[in-house]
Amino acid sequence: MVMVEDDIEQNHKELRKRLQFLEDRLRAIEGIKKYNFKALDLCLVANVTIPHKFKVPDFDKYKGNSCPRNHLISYC
Template sequence: MQRKLRKQQGVDLSSTKFRDLCRFLDAMVPQDFEVPKFKRYDGTRYPMDHLRGFCGELNTMAGNDGAFIRVFQKSLKGDALDWYTSLDYYQIKTWEQLSQAFIDRFVYNLNVAPERADLVALRQRNDESLSTYVGRWRAMADRMKTPIDDEEQIYKIIHLANPSISRYLVSYPYANFTQLIRVVKKSKPE
């Protein structure tokens, strides 16, 4: 029944024609455009952060809705990519429509403010620099309903960093995040 309905709408589910398979075919991407390496969204994080990061990577193409729409799939994986490929692309004509549909789909992540336990669970990855880890930590801490002061954040970051870096960092006093990052950059324990 769904196949018949789709066929009536002009979409043949059994078709392997390029026009039937390609999403947003009329959207144009500049010929010399190189797709940036995006941090791919899987549907489990804050969707606004992903949209901001995506737009920041493509700021040279601002105003080219078609390119934004076509390239957006390159920034998705897992459930988010499944969502994108299942879109009724006849309904999506602008970047604003696509980004609003994206937010509507993943809105449940918008209202989930992290708690202290989430911050404590946020560990530095083995391949991650301390400055990147501090950035991730601060981004999550900024979304908390009850803020944590910088002194406590610095203490927790130092103790939750990779052990080799943490052992080094505990021997210095830090008044702010800038001092923490400077010590790391001077010594390069990352």
């Protein structure tokens, strides 16, 4: 009986973790509607020409659990 209760508790922990992830993701997606912005508004310098052989540095990838606008702004 104890083993079954442990399995149920483990299952609940996993479900709570997944629910929290989905709630965070939903908050991030809903944030897009709140911030109406254009990519040009994020740029500090206008009309920059990127050289042909320019290598883009490695960036932290967006995980979907925070505000996408803030993530973009941090790299502009």
